[in-house]
Amino acid sequence: MTFLGLLPLPERRIILDALRTETVGGVLLLLAAVAALVWANVWPGSYESVSEYTIGPSKPLHLDLTVEAWAADGLLAIFFFVAGIELKREFTSGELRTPSAALLPVTAAVSGVVLPAVIFTLVNLAPGGHPGGWAIPTATDIAFALGVLAVVGSQLPSALRAFLLTLAVVDDLIAILIIAVFYTSEIKFWALGLSLAGLVLFWLLNRREVHGWYLYVPLALVIWALMHESGVHATVAGVAMGMLLRCRTRPGEEHSPGEHVEHLVRPLSAGVAVPLFALFAAGVPVSGKALAEVFSEAAPLGVVLGLVVGKSIGVFGGTWLAARYTRAQLNPQLGWGDVFALSTLAGIGFTVSLLISELAFPDDHALAEQAKEAVLTGSVLCAVFATVLLKLRTRHYRLLYEEENVDSDHDGVPDVYGRPN
Numbered sequence: 001m002t003f004l005g006l007l008p009l010p011e012r013r014i015i016l017d018a019l020r021t022e023t024v025g026g027v028l029l030l031l032a033a034v035a036a037l038v039w040a041n042v043w044p045g046s047y048e049s050v051s052e053y054t055i056g057p058s059k060p061l062h063l064d065l066t067v068e069a070w071a072a073d074g075l076l077a078i079f080f081f082v083a084g085i086e087l088k089r090e091f092t093s094g095e096l097r098t099p100s101a102a103l104l105p106v107t108a109a110v111s112g113v114v115l116p117a118v119i120f121t122l123v124n125l126a127p128g129g130h131p132g133g134w135a136i137p138t139a140t141d142i143a144f145a146l147g148v149l150a151v152v153g154s155q156l157p158s159a160l161r162a163f164l165l166t167l168a169v170v171d172d173l174i175a176i177l178i179i180a181v182f183y184t185s186e187i188k189f190w191a192l193g194l195s196l197a198g199l200v201l202f203w204l205l206n207r208r209e210v211h212g213w214y215l216y217v218p219l220a221l222v223i224w225a226l227m228h229e230s231g232v233h234a235t236v237a238g239v240a241m242g243m244l245l246r247c248r249t250r251p252g253e254e255h256s257p258g259e260h261v262e263h264l265v266r267p268l269s270a271g272v273a274v275p276l277f278a279l280f281a282a283g284v285p286v287s288g289k290a291l292a293e294v295f296s297e298a299a300p301l302g303v304v305l306g307l308v309v310g311k312s313i314g315v316f317g318g319t320w321l322a323a324r325y326t327r328a329q330l331n332p333q334l335g336w337g338d339v340f341a342l343s344t345l346a347g348i349g350f351t352v353s354l355l356i357s358e359l360a361f362p363d364d365h366a367l368a369e370q371a372k373e374a375v376l377t378g379s380v381l382c383a384v385f386a387t388v389l390l391k392l393r394t395r396h397y398r399l400l401y402e403e404e405n406v407d408s409d410h411d412g413v414p415d416v417y418g419r420p421n
Helices: 007-043 042-052 067-091 098-121 142-152 159-182 188-206 213-230 236-242 257-281 287-298 298-324 336-345 351-359 367-392 393-405
Strands: none
Touching: 007 042, 007 142, 007 257, 042 336, 067 159, 067 188, 067 236, 067 257, 067 351, 098 159, 098 213, 142 367, 159 236, 159 336, 159 351, 188 213, 188 236, 213 236, 213 367, 257 336, 257 351, 287 298, 287 367, 298 336, 298 367, 336 367, 351 367, 367 393
């Protein structure tokens, strides 16, 4: 098995299509984050009044939510719906379909979650610390990371990009499990039961090949609303519905239902849902005092160290250990330095880290703001470090990229796929 080798052609096409959409979404995400910071610091009263504006019905379900809550609970459910489809596709036909293929990205993702959590906890064990925020630095933001790559590494070989995407998919699964298990305080079992019944109906409709958005969209909204009412974070409904879609093609099908829905919904997720969430989550005070607190207070310092040190070393170390003790051999055209650069990029923990910052400190707004400031700081530092490391190999990546994409006979299939093994 060759690690970071040439992707199978069908997998390459699916991955590149997903990466193109996520890259555009990543650029929009960066712009939304900048807009949030400008808005919150130049017109703080306006930003706070819009974010805290409440809309929605209070009965029969408690959906009278603030704009900020709608962005976190509603829009991110779309993001996790796409993540659920990605997970299902990876498990059925992608990199995670066999234990041997899954071992590397899964080990890397788990290590990239455990080490940041350990670092955060150690920093916050002393009096005055807040160990309850241990999950904040554990997430990787694929859209933000690809937005950085769009600027500094547009000619990165597809295998490196695919590994980052697969890593982020597993990371999303771990994140949603963390949110469901550790950030659910009180459960209304009647609402949870009805939501699960809706998921069963959703699955049956898919299994019987029933078509029609006018059935699925209202059903999805009901499932989401009931999950929100139950006390379990509403994004769990999104990932559950995504994983219930069939992602394996049948004879005569060009695309599976899951791939078709993902193709339709991914632009909405990457181009609208995630940037709007960032607009109402990333607006934190920026000042010398706030920056000093990031590096002097235990909770934000744990977040920064978790992202910059924990993520980078965790992902790289997990990958190296998995390769060292399996039959996987690194692509001879790449080096472990390339893997470390990618691991540093995995420390960009923007979207889900901002969400967990709110969930970890629901009763301490100031502490949640500090955690968000730390997420932004750590993500920017990781982006800068990754940019420097990737730029050192720009010429080499460009040569590999050009070789990988040569199509001299213009048949739509790169020549490299016509070479004998």
